Amino acid sequence: MSQPPRTIEWIGDAAGFVRLLDQTLLPTQVEYRDCRTVEEVWEAIRMLRVRGAPAIGIAAAMGVVVGVGQATAPLALEGEESGVRGMGQTGMFAPRNAFAERLREVTDYLRTSRPTAVNLFWALERMAKHVERHLEKLPAEKLRGMLLEEALRIEEEDRGICRAIGAHGAALVGEGQGVLTHCNAGGLATADYGTALAVMFAAAEQGRKFAVFADETRPLLQGARLTAWELQQRGIDVTLICDNMAAQVMRERRVHLVITGADRIAANGDTANKIGTYGVALLAKAHGIPFYVAAPSSTFDLSLASGDAIPIEQRDPREITHGLGRQIAPDGIKVYNPAFDVTPAALIAGIITEKGIIRPVREEKIREMIT
Ligand code: MRU
Numbered sequence: 001m002s003q004p005p006r007t008i009e010w011i012g013d014a015a016g017f018v019r020l021l022d023q024t025l026l027p028t029q030v031e032y033r034d035c036r037t038v039e040e041v042w043e044a045i046r047m048l049r050v051r052g053a054p055a056i057g058i059a060a061a062m063g064v065v066v067g068v069g070q071a072t073a074p075l076a077l078e079g080e081e082s083g084v085r086g087m088g089q090t091g092m093f094a095p096r097n098a099f100a101e102r103l104r105e106v107t108d109y110l111r112t113s114r115p116t117a118v119n120l121f122w123a124l125e126r127m128a129k130h131v132e133r134h135l136e137k138l139p140a141e142k143l144r145g146m147l148l149e150e151a152l153r154i155e156e157e158d159r160g161i162c163r164a165i166g167a168h169g170a171a172l173v174g175e176g177q178g179v180l181t182h183c184n185a186g187g188l189a190t191a192d193y194g195t196a197l198a199v200m201f202a203a204a205e206q207g208r209k210f211a212v213f214a215d216e217t218r219p220l221l222q223g224a225r226l227t228a229w230e231l232q233q234r235g236i237d238v239t240l241i242c243d244n245m246a247a248q249v250m251r252e253r254r255v256h257l258v259i260t261g262a263d264r265i266a267a268n269g270d271t272a273n274k275i276g277t278y279g280v281a282l283l284a285k286a287h288g289i290p291f292y293v294a295a296p297s298s299t300f301d302l303s304l305a306s307g308d309a310i311p312i313e314q315r316d317p318r319e320i321t322h323g324l325g326r327q328i329a330p331d332g333i334k335v336y337n338p339a340f341d342v343t344p345a346a347l348i349a350g351i352i353t354e355k356g357i358i359r360p361v362r363e364e365k366i367r368e369m370i371t
Contacts, residue, residue: 004187004188004192004230004234005021006021006192007020007021007188007190008021008058008059008191010065010152011034013145014069014141014144014147014148015069015144016148017035017036017066018034018035018062018063019033020032020033020049020050021033022044023049023050023225023226024047024048026225026229027225027226027228027229035063035066036066037066038063038064038109040066041060041062041063041067042112042113044059045059045060045110045113052117052185052188052190052261053118053119053120053189053299054161054162054190054195054296054298054299055188055190056119057117057119057120057122057123057154057298058123058151058191060110060123061123061124061150061155062151064106064110064128064147065147065148065151067105067110068099068106068143068144068147069144075105075109098140099140099143100135103128103131103135107124115311115312115313116263116264116272116311116312116339117263117264118263118299118301119263119298119299122298123154123298126150126154127151130146130147130150131143134146159192159193160354161297162190162296163193163198163202165195165199165294165296165353165354166193166194166198166199168354168356169198169199169202169203169259169294169352169357170199170202170203170205170206172290172292172352173208174210176210177211177256177257178210178212178213178254178256178257179211179213179255179258180213180215180250180255180258180259180280181200181212181213181227181258181259181260182217182223182260182274182277182280183215183222183227183260183261183276183277184226184230184261185197185260185261185262186198186231188226188230189261194230194261195295196260196294197227197230197231198294199292199294200212200236200259201236204235204236211238211254212237213240213241213246213254214227214238214239215241215242215243215246215276215280216241217243217274217276218242218243218323219320219323219337221323222274223243224240243276243279246279246280250283250284250287251287255284255289256289257289258280258284258290258291259352260273260274260277260280260292260293261294261295262293262294262351263299263340264301264304264310265366266301266304266305266307266309267300267302267304267305267306267363267366267367268307268345268362268366269345269351269361269363269366270307270308270310271307271351272307272312272340272341272343273293273340273341274341275339275341276341278342278343278347279341281343281347282347284347291347291348292348292349292350292351294352295352297354297370300366300370302367302370307342307343308342310340310342312339312340313338313339314337314338314339315337315338316337317335320337321333321335345361353369
């Protein structure tokens with residue numbers, strides 16, 4: 001098993017920069033991209049060069065460190081796409097000095113990069129809170145160092161969290177079984193090791209043999225480009241299928257378990273994940289196959305009563321009309337391109353977290369485990 005490339009990394013001291021694997025180029029090119037400005041970090045998140053809920057949070061945390069060190073040119077805010085509807089609000093503290101002003105500007109700006117994965121807002125809030133009490137007392141250089149420490153802590157914690165998710169979920173994958181997954185919830189979507197894929201990696205490390213079916217995940221093909229690649233690199237038996245083949249594969253009794261990641265989980269367990277996940281959960285229900293979600297506690301948004309309140313990102317129609325390297329739809333066609341959907345809690349057999357498996361998925365069980 002070869003060592004997987006690093007998803008995201010901070011290079012240098014507090015005056016350093018973010019290095020991330022450009023996931024838009026995978027699996028054919030393994031190239032890194034250095035982000036030395038907060039605008040570059042914002043662009044990398046928006047364009048899915050770095051993607052997956054936990055990795056977006058880590059990138060944003062590092063983006064804060066880059067941003068507070070830059071010359072303080074005003075950042076263009078994209079109000080309408082800001083994530084203020086969910087956890088965290090813009091302007092969480094009143095700026096008292098130039099550093100505080102810049103910190104607020106940078107965090108508000110990064111909030112507008114993508115709206116659905118709550119880890120983004122969670123990480124930004126955590127970064128701001130970390131220095132909040134020191135803003136008037138400490139010099140900018142010291143504050144920046146503190147922010148870097150916190151960003152690195154978020155990254156390091158995520159490594160441990162992913163291993164714990166793998167350990168808690170591994171027993172769900174039995175010898176000789178088939179597991180289906182959608183999108184990419186692997187090492188590429190986290191600091192390392194993943195969430196849904198962590199469960200598979202851990203089961204494989206315990207010596208079990210099983211087969212994974214990876215949905216290709218239209219329109220941006222995270223399943224084909226990233227999940228198939230990651231599982232193949234780790235020597236796990238993986239078969240790529242088009243999204244519309246999942247029902248047939250289930251009907252052929254090749255799938256015994258479905259595991260996906262999550263971008264935001266409401267207090268009642270309703271779960272937003274990559275578009276198509278809800279359909280997979282319905283198919284699993286129809287075939288009597290358990291559908292599990294794997295996610296860290298930072299993906300829960302207990303401020304939202306149900307999935308109805310989760311903001312769903314709408315993306316560029318060209319991802320559908322020009323997604324495969326050439327135009328594949330007529331000029332002027334109307335397109336609807338939601339990037340995520342919400343799977344109702346009733347369809348979810350359990351949520352595998354770093355603290356254990358929440359089962360059955362009910363609000364009181366969630367609050368008991370997460371808070
Ligand atoms: O649009 P993406 O690629 O960021 O969507 C990613 C997903 O939907 C993942 O399943 C989710 O973020 C979990 S990652 C551990």
